[in-house]
Amino acid sequence: MALTFSASVAAAQDIDLTPLVSSVGLTDTIVALENDPPGPGRDFALGGMLFLRGIEKSLQLRYRHNADFGKLGLPVLRLPLPANPDAAPFYPALVTDLFHDLGTDMQGARAVLTGAEGDFGVTLDLTRVWFDINENGARDAGEGLMSAAGSAFGRAAPQSDLNSLVVRFDTADAAWLTAYTHLLEAFTNVFLAFDPTEVIAEVGHSIDAMSDLRGAEPNTRQSYLRGFESWIDTFAMFYGALNRQPDPLHTRALRENLLAMVAQNRRFWDLLALETDNDREWIPGAGQVSAMGIELPKDAGPLWMKVLDDAEGVLEGRLLAPHWRVEPAAGVNVARLLQDPIPVDIVTWVHGHGLLPYMEKGPLVDDGNLRLFEQMFRGDALLFMVWLN
Structure with a gap:
């Protein structure tokens, strides 16, 4: 399939991303959009794909090492992950690497979104978007965006078995997405400020040492301690990281990101109030209905x-x-x-x-x-x- 995207959208008022992203995935869609001339619609589409690609990369890193953090209930880390039968060993810096890369990806998406000014329309069937979690180049069970959204948002979210959910994103939504890049980058700065790498290594070594001390002797309380053991290991890592001197560069960046998120959110609602259409809205304003x-x-x-x-x-x-x-x-x-x-x-x-x-x-x-x-x-x-x- 040719990856150039220009011919199909040059004369069109709206860009329909669905055929491309559903067939080739996020990475090749980004390549196609980067080869297209800049413009408000193209810049929103590219910024959106870069945003999703950042999340996809975090899922891929976790999958490579079977790092299932779903029980923590934290943004990005709570997204569901299939088991990897051939995973590489977990390493202490994985969490730091994940959030460092995610923060960089949010900055990259936001830089492109600055060009999404003026009237545009980008349509996308959210049920056709997928994350290549196992990096095999094909969409497998559980890799759909809606499967991840259903887990992240809870019972009121759109269900993962929907056949179609077409949204037409427009000018106001560029401010919404920009605000979201700031929100996720703020979250990355929390982890980077309290870099847990050293603590994770210390707790991991102590667990191994205590297992060696116990040896092969059966622990009669092991069955009902198993849930507590997992919880206390996680608590020890969090507490150990938080109880060390944080990096002020990241706590200050956290504050700046949250303030920028508020500003962009205000801009979104101001732009939303100016809309007169009612066309497959993402977040609806007065007189509008959400897709x-x-x-x-x-x-x-x-x-x-x-x-x-x-x-x-x-x-x-x-x-x-x-x-x-x-x-x-x-x-x-x-x-x-x-x-x-x-x-x-x-x-x-x-x-x-x-x-x-x-x-x-x-x-x-x-x-x-x-x-x-x-x-x-x-x-x-x-x-x-x-x-x-």
Whole structure:
């Protein structure tokens, strides 16, 4: 199949990505789009494919080493993964490598999305998008985007057995996707700030040493300790990483990414309010219907903006995070904490004395807007938070 994409879209108002991405996958679709002349539609399409390719690469790395982190429930790591019968050994730097590459990929996608200005339309059947998890060049069972989305979003997400789900992405959606690149890059900066490589190696070596000490003797409590053993190993890795000095370059980048996410999210809702069409929308505005069959209450956008306003206030230091020791007169300045971070010591943070240098008098952030948002969507609030970012 020829990979040039220009001939099919040069005179078209909309770009239909479905035939290409469904047949050749993300990598070759990116090659085709890179050979096409820049323009708002092409730049959105390419930025979107680069975004998905970053996620695909994280799945491929995990599959190569059977690194199934699904039980952690964390973004990207929670995506389902088939078992690899011929996996390479796990190595301590895998998590750091994964998030370093993902952050770089989000930056690359965002750089292209800056060109997605002006009117355009990009249609894509989401059920035809797939991740080449086992890197065999073909779509296998469990590699569809909707299979991953169903696991990531929960019960209210579109089901993985849908035959078709065509979305027409437009100008506002470029701001939404840009916001999402900032959100995922912010998440990568959390892991990079508290690089867990050394701790993972230490915990792994200690587990091996204790197994050698136990030897072949049967452990009569092993059957009911198995679940606890896995949990405590994971906790030891997380606690050990968080309780070390974080890299301030990454905590500061985390803050900047979250602030940029809020700004792009506002831009999205501003652009959405200007739309007059109702054509297979991704996130619907007033008078629009989502192609996903999910309806938004009319006040969802304004209320979500209030939630993000609260988050922005905390990130800028205008609002303080409450702490039981000093509320309601004072709180923790999260902006200063991210600017000059310290290890996360759970005991001293809960007690308060570990956070005392960051405590000050001032207005506290209120969770009223977040509670109203949760009440609006009841049990599906988390789904909509992930969707709206």
